[in-house]
Amino acid sequence: MSGINGIKYILGESARMLKYRKISNLISVIIMGFSLLVLVIFILITLNVSMVIEKGMEEMCVYVYLEDGTSNKINEDIRTKLLGLENIKKVLFVSKEEALKKFGERLGKSSEILEELSVNPLPNAFRIHMKPECTTSVFMEKIAQTAMGWDGVEDVRYGKKWVEKGEKLVKGFYMIGLALGLIVLLSVIFVISNTVRLSILSRRESVEIMKLVGATNGYIQAPFLIEGAIQGVVSSLVAMALLWAACSFVGRYMPGLVFFRFEGVVGFVVLCAFLGSMGSFIAVRKFLKR
Amino acid sequence: MLVYEIMQGEKRIIAGVYHLSKKLGRHFALQDISIQLANGEFAFLVGPSGAGKSTLLRMMYMDDIPDSGQVIMGSYVSTRIKRSTIPQLRRKIGIVFQNFRLLEDRTVFENVALAMKVAGTGLTEIKSEMADILTRVGLYHKRYEFPGSLSGGEQQRVAIARAVANKPAILLADEPTGNLDPIVTREILELLFRINSSGTAVLMATHDVELVRSFGQRIIYLQDGKIIKDKEMLFRGNLRDSISDSQVDHRARKFTDHRIGEDGNGTRRG
Incomplete structure (x- = not known):
């Protein structure tokens, strides 16, 4: 068999599978859809938490406090030296006035007490943002040590305890995430491959x-591949749709909640289509081989 | 090539098994079996359950490979055939089973059409030939029904229609009447004879000796994996002397022995 008759035959067989095996396909899609839902929920949570962590880590800065009344020249010298250091993303000058204003904002209603002050007690400072991958206590400590000895520098602080805590948190989070992710992934693969196998096992006689x-x-095999791909697409769309609905509901209470980007959703659906047809392919091949 | 034609006045060997042995577990399911079938021939393969009939037929449609010996079906040789070539063989022979093996989710028409589609026949041609095929088995009026709503005899006729849809040179039937009552059994046999008379060789396995004795066709007796009697062509084994109704033609035996030869390959014509 070849050519047009062959293609017609394959399409006809695939169409008939979808037509006559509605219930079985529906059950498969529901099972796969919910398994995939578990997976995408997990991925989305991980994504959101890691984004929050990243944001938090970005805010961890090294503050270089200057002695009171340093000249502009000394300030500029310090800035140049800071910029010459490694692992630094940017260096910002925070004047004492600015610092006071920010402090006031933080205090909110209680900022009135600041008006009682006759002099601004806050120093001028440089705020140093580290490169994201270098936002660790080791690198920050190094900078602190270096800058401490410079002229005009009164103190260097970076919230040592917070940074160290944050690091532990991130490490723990990724370890747990990885372990849980593996368990979730394996169970999803197990459930889906069994669903595929059962669905195809029931057609063993027809294959023979x-x-x-x-x-x-x-x-x-060809119609099974097409069926598997369609099941993959439909069940991943079901999972994504449910997740999106849940996300827009939860999003009302958690404004910062992020959903997958469009490319991510498309990629996931395509991947599921591929995995669906591969799953069918492997399951059918098992009893085609003797 | 395995072709659908009768060579007038000339017998061609279209199927043969030569010194076939197969072990299933510890015992021999088949032991040194040699049979040849000529075009247009009708032969019964008779023996009790477990004699090796189904195993032999499976070797012939190459669902299983022999431990030793050779099966030659037309131009397909078991020792040389590639796995990917087996479907081609299956399209050129017909196979019928005791349990019909119809696709339950397809109509009579679709079941028969499947065999033709698989062989590459277009839908137009299938439609134009279907009337003839289904009329021959007397089921044209039930072409849109599903196997589940048919009687056993009708289901077997659908299976036979499917088996002969591609006009095979040979039809292998494995206990086709095993699940049917005596009256329906007769009908199925008559149908097989009709198919045979239109040029298809038939090899039908059955355990029912009484049934087949009356027809005067060639009967191959199989027991414990050995041929104990082949009414038309040859005797084998120790039972040779004890067979009373010997109609053996010594020239035929000589001819067959010569054809099969000791090399296990057999000489083959056609």
Whole structure:
């Protein structure tokens, strides 16, 4: 068999599978959809938490406090030296007035007490943002040590305890995330591959009959591949739709909640289509081989 | 090539098994079996359950490979055939089973059409030939029904229609009447004879000796994996002397022995 008759045959067989096996396909899609939902919920939570952590880590800065009344020249010298250091993303000058204003904002209603002050007690400072991958206590400590000895520098602080805590948190989070992710992934693969296998096992007799009337393996497998791909697409769309609905509901109470980007959703659906047809392919091949 | 034609006045060997042995577990399911079938021939393969009939037929449609010996079906040789070529063989022979093996989710028409589609026949051609095929088995009026709503005899006729849809040179039937009552059994046999008379060789396995004795066709007796009697062509084994109704033609035996030869390959014509 070849050419147009072959393609017609494969499309016809695939269409008939979808038409006559509605309930079985529906059950498969529901099972796969919910398994995938568990997976995407997990991925989305991980994504959101890691974004929050990243943001938090970005805010961890090294403050270089200057002695009171340093000249502009000394300030500029310090800035140049700071910029010459490694692992630094940017260096910002925070004047004492600015610092006071920010402090006031933080205090909110109680900022009135600041008006009682006759002099601004806050120093001028440089705020140093580290490169994201270098926002660790080791690198920050190094900078602190270096800058401490410079002229005009009164103190260097970076919230040592917070940074160290944050690091532990991130490490723990990624370890747990990885372990949980593996468990979730394995269970999803297990559930889905069993669903596929059961669905195909119920058609073992038809596969054997097809073989007996002289169908080649390719022609027996092709409709299963198409069916698997369609199941993959539909169940991943179901999972994504449910997740999106849940997300827009939860999002009302958690404004910062992030959903996958469009490319991510498309990629996931395509991946599921591929995995769906691969799953079917492997399951059918098992009893085509003897 | 395995072709659908009768060579007038000339017998061609279209199927043969030569010194076939197969072990299933510890015991021999088949032991040194040699049979040849000529075009247009009708032969019964008779023996009790477990004699090796189904195993032998499976070797012939190459669902299983022999431990030793050779199966030659037309131009397909078991020792040389590639797995990917087996479907081609299956399209050129017909196979019928005791349990019909129809696809339950397809109509009569679709079940028969499947065999033709698989062989690459276009839908137009299938439609134009279907009337003839289904009329021959007397089921044209039930072409849109599903196997589940048919009687056993009708289901078997659908299976036979499917088996002959591609006009095979040979039809292998494995206990086709095993699940049917005596009256329906007769009908199925008559149908097989009709198919045979239109040029398809038939090899039908059955355990029912009484049934087949009356027809005067070639009967191959199989027991414990050995041929104990082949009414038309040859005797084998120790039972040779004890067979009373010997109609053996010594020239035929000589001819067959010569054809099969000791090399296990057999000489083959056609």
